[in-house]
Amino acid sequence: MILQIIRFSAGAVLMVCLVLLFGCATPIGVNKVSPRESYQGVNANPLNAGVFSDSARYVLNRYDLLKNFEKEPAATLAALHEKALHDDRGDILYTLAEGSYLYGSQLVNSPQEEEQKLAPDYFLLAALYSYYFVTGELSRQRLSVFDHRIRTDVDMYNFALWQAFATSDSEGLVLKAAERKLPFGSISIDLDTSQFPWKLEEFEKFLPADQYVVRGVSVRNRTAGIGLPLIAVRKNADKRASGGQAAAVTAILRVQSGLAALSAGAARAVLELYSTQDTSTVNTKDGIAVPLESDLTTPMAYMLEGSELFNLGLMSFLGREPNKIPDGLYMTEPYRPGKIPVVFVHGTASNPVWWVEMFNTLRFDPLIREKYQFWYFVYTSNKVVSLSAAELRDALRDKVAALDPHKKDPALQQIVVAGHSQGGLLTKFTAVDTRQSLVRAVTGKDLDALQMPEESKARVRHLLVLKPLPFVKKVIFLSTPHRGSFQSKDWIRNLLRRLVTLPATMVQNFMEDYDYLTDDIKKMMGGKKFFFTSADSMSPDNPLLKALADIPLAPGVQGHSIIAVNTDGDPKLGNDGVVEYSSAHLDGMASEFIVKSDHSSQLNPLAIDEVRRILVENLTAGLGSGVAH
Numbered sequence: 313m314i315l316q317i318i319r320f321s322a323g324a325v326l327m328v329c330l331v332l333l334f335g336c337a338t339p340i341g342v343n344k345v346s347p348r349e350s351y352q353g354v355n356a357n358p359l360n361a362g363v364f365s366d367s368a369r370y371v372l373n374r375y376d377l378l379k380n381f382e383k384e385p386a387a388t389l390a391a392l393h394e395k396a397l398h399d400d401r402g403d404i405l406y407t408l409a410e411g412s413y414l415y416g417s418q419l420v421n422s423p424q425e426e427e428q429k430l431a432p433d434y435f436l437l438a439a440l441y442s443y444y445f446v447t448g449e450l451s452r453q454r455l456s457v458f459d460h461r462i463r464t465d466v467d468m469y470n471f472a473l474w475q476a477f478a479t480s481d482s483e484g485l486v487l488k489a490a491e492r493k494l495p496f497g498s499i500s501i502d503l504d505t506s507q508f509p510w511k512l513e514e515f516e517k518f519l520p521a522d523q524y525v526v527r528g529v530s531v532r533n534r535t536a537g538i539g540l541p542l543i544a545v546r547k548n549a550d551k552r553a554s555g556g557q558a559a560a561v562t563a564i565l566r567v568q569s570g571l572a573a574l575s576a577g578a579a580r581a582v583l584e585l586y587s588t589q590d591t592s593t594v595n596t597k598d599g600i601a602v603p604l605e606s607d608l609t610t611p612m613a614y615m616l617e618g619s620e621l622f623n624l625g626l627m628s629f630l631g632r633e634p635n636k637i638p639d640g641l642y643m644t645e646p647y648r649p650g651k652i653p654v655v656f657v658h659g660t661a662s663n664p665v666w667w668v669e670m671f672n673t674l675r676f677d678p679l680i681r682e683k684y685q686f687w688y689f690v691y692t693s694n695k696v697v698s699l700s701a702a703e704l705r706d707a708l709r710d711k712v713a714a715l716d717p718h719k720k721d722p723a724l725q726q727i728v729v730a731g732h733s734q735g736g737l738l739t740k741f742t743a744v745d746t747r748q749s750l751v752r753a754v755t756g757k758d759l760d761a762l763q764m765p766e767e768s769k770a771r772v773r774h775l776l777v778l779k780p781l782p783f784v785k786k787v788i789f790l791s792t793p794h795r796g797s798f799q800s801k802d803w804i805r806n807l808l809r810r811l812v813t814l815p816a817t818m819v820q821n822f823m824e825d826y827d828y829l830t831d832d833i834k835k836m837m838g839g840k841k842f843f844f845t846s847a848d849s850m851s852p853d854n855p856l857l858k859a860l861a862d863i864p865l866a867p868g869v870q871g872h873s874i875i876a877v878n879t880d881g882d883p884k885l886g887n888d889g890v891v892e893y894s895s896a897h898l899d900g901m902a903s904e905f906i907v908k909s910d911h912s913s914q915l916n917p918l919a920i921d922e923v924r925r926i927l928v929e930n931l932t933a934g935l936g937s938g939v940a941h
Contacts, residue, residue, distance in 0.1 A: 357464050358413045359471060367461055371407040385415040386495065389437075393496045396571060402445055402454075405571075406461055409441035409468050416475060433494050436476035440499070440574065440581075442469035443567045447596075466538055470605055473540040473565060474520040477583075484517030485542070487563065487583060499579040501565070508585040510559070510646065518561065519543040519614070521607040528616075529609060529669060530917075533676035535592070537603030539564040543611040558611040559645065560588045562604045589645060592678060608681075609672055612644075616665065637690055641707040644671065644686045649721045651685040652728060654927065657704065659733025659791075664688040666732070666912065670920045680927055684728075687711075693734055698750070698775045698856070700734075701741030705781060708742065712783055728786040728930065730923065732914045733890070736792025740860060742784045743869040750776040753859035776856075780866035786930055787865065788923060790874045791888055791913045794861040795895040796852030798887070852895070864900050872926050873897065873904045876913035888913070 345353070357365040364372065364381075372378040372388075375395060381388040389411050396404040416434035419427050442465045448455070455462060477485040489503045505512055521541040526532045534541070539562040546557050564586075569579035586594070588606035595601055641655070642664070654674075656667040667688060674680050689707060691700045708727070716724045731739030748758045751772060755762055759769060759777060851857070865871045875896040879886035883906045884893050890911040897904065903926070909916040 355460065355464075357468075358410050358417065359464070359467055362414070362417065364407075364410055364414065365461075365464065367403065368407040368410040371403050372411075381411060385411065385418065389415065390496065393575070397575060402448070405441050405445040405449060406465060409438050409445060409465060409472075412438035412441060413468050413472055416472075420475070430495075432476050432479050433492065435472045435474075436492060436499075437494055437496065439469050439472035439476055439565055440567060440579075442466070442472065443565070444571055447567075449570055463536075469538065470540050471522070473563060474522065476565075477563075482517075484519055484545075487518055487585070489583075494574075497574040497579065498577040499569075499574060499581055502580070502582045504582045504584045507587075507591060508561075509587050509590060512585075514546055515544050515559075516547040517545050518563075519545065521560075521610040524610055524614060526610055526613045529613065529672050531672070531676075532607070532609045533672060534609070535588075535603060535606045537605040538594070539586075539605045541588070541605055541607035541610070543614050545614075558615040560606060560608050560611045562586050562588045562591075562606055564594060564604070589675075589681065590648070608675055612668070612672065616668070619665075639691045639703060641687055641689050641704075641711050644688070647715050648685050649716075650723050652683060652723045652726045652930075654684050654686050655708070655727060655729045656686065656688040657729065657731035657735030657738050658688070658690075658693070659731075659735045660693045662693065662733070662735075664690060666914060669915050670923060673917070673920045674924055674927070677924060679931070680924060683931055684927060689735075689738075691738070697734060697737050698741070701738040702775050704738045705742055705778070708781060708784070725783045726785050726930075727781075727783050728788065728927065729784055730788040730790065731792065732790040733792060733911065736789040737794070737857075737860070739787050739789065739792075740794070740863075740865075741778060742781045743787050743865050743871070744778060744860070744863045745780055745866050746776060746778045746860075746863060748777065749859050749863060750778075750856055753855040780869060784869060786870050786872070786926070788872045788874065788926060789896070789898070790919065791876045791891055791896060791909075791911050792873070793891045793895050794857070794898055795892075796854060796857055797890050797895070798852065798892055861898070871898065871901045872922075873901045874913055874919050874922055875904065875906050876909040876911060876916070876919070877906055878908065878910050 352361070354366070356363050357368075369378060372381060372392075375392065377388050377391060380391075389408065392404060392408055392411065396408060412434045416431045416438060419431035419434060422428055422431075446455075446462060446465050446469070474485070477487060479486045487503065490501050492499050492501060519542060521543050524543075542561040542563055544559040544561040546559075562585075564584050565581050566584055567579070567581045569581070573579040584594070586604060588604055588608065591604065592606070593601040593603050656664060656671070658664055658666055671686055674684075675686065689704050691703055693700065708729075712724050712727075715721070719725065729739045729742055731737070751757070751759045751762075754776065759772060762769065762772075764772075873896065875883075875893055876888035876891075877883040877886040877893055878888050884897075886893055888896075888909060888911040893906070905919070905922045907913055907916050907919045907922070909919065913919045
């Protein structure tokens, strides 16, 4: 009786203490949270919170291992691994994946170097368990499409691959055939590059795309799927230019043996590499297409980090950039037969980086990515337009001849050129038959009637007597001053002539030809023997520009205008701050799209979507015949 009273008193004291400790709250109950807090709690896992999910905690608790993991994680995982060998419930594999990932994360942060070296092995185990779980390694596993563990499991697989192959002290992952001894067995990994379009020796390193945060573009374009997105950095990559220097790649580990083979040390797997520019899915052993996880934006942004492309612009326009990127045609990826080139041509005091927003958006579209490849043209934008246009024409002609000397690739005969501002004027030079009209606009005579040295005639013929490039089939003009810019005023042009530095040979050539110019052009220059700049070329008073505007596109070439207007009222009476609508408009275009924008229309999402529409129409209309279908 006395003992019962003592026990009762002790229980009462305990209850009083609990009441005092929790106030009005009971030891078991609920607390209100916001929807965001609720979602975060329900979906907490090793990736987003560094803790076990409720699903994994349930399994650990089932075997009375929940507290053991905190004290002895390796022993707990070993015990659970043994359970999985004899218990066909798939949730054990999922819990092993979470536990291995958590323990690997702990080892990475261990102060002991020997423990840090074990981390990649546990991450590899996490990838293997994840693979076993999602592919149904255990017979009693029943996965629903609504099971949130599926996406978490695939994400763990992808991120575990990143850290499983970080086995070197140097930057980058070690992607090679290897025998990996693991805490529970071993596995032989082969490397399969049969679907990889390049030689592995061409690359200096492979970096996980997810270890970087991208800045400077509106959207980081990713596709959800299986695999580890990588930045494949080419050897001797030139940070001055991004073209083809980094490729978007995805790695997957295809496991060919089951859990028992892993424990017996007889497991096999294949590490496969894919160019996500070319491949978007992989097939399972049952022939089911599974999407690849991809990141198309980060490799581009990685190569632009510190790139000298950003230095192009005003200083290049002023001619005071001795170490600038050489003028020419660059490719954003290695040449792909069967893909139609889209060539971007930047504007005045600009650079190719201004096309990144459009390039990033267009390349994310699966159809565009499959059917097109993107190039860009770099030029010194202070030169007269006709000279820069000649350089563009020569660069295109040389590139096509070098890539396809026997004209076996029909895609290279369907080139699309898109030019912004002054770049649009250069673009038009690729697609017109000028005959003698430009020469007459400048000199008042046909070329043969001019009493000038043959060397000078050849130079003028190269610049002004043009035939359309036969492989250019579509041109897109964005904010292009076909009839000049109202900002190209006399005082601005005079000031620029004093600020701009041009190569001596260019100035000498102009001085030699000065006497052959019409009085209108001499008057435009103030009657002084100054050299011409691109600002003079884009003057509304320039007779050559007026003549070029009146020349229609050659037969077989389709043109599209995207015209920016940033003023209120009737857009046809407006301007974008640099170019009037009336200057940007051309008769005879297949389409004209007016967008509410400042002069930098190539950054506008609506203008970008219009370019996509044009490119898709190019395929469906049969202009890509033999290429698109």
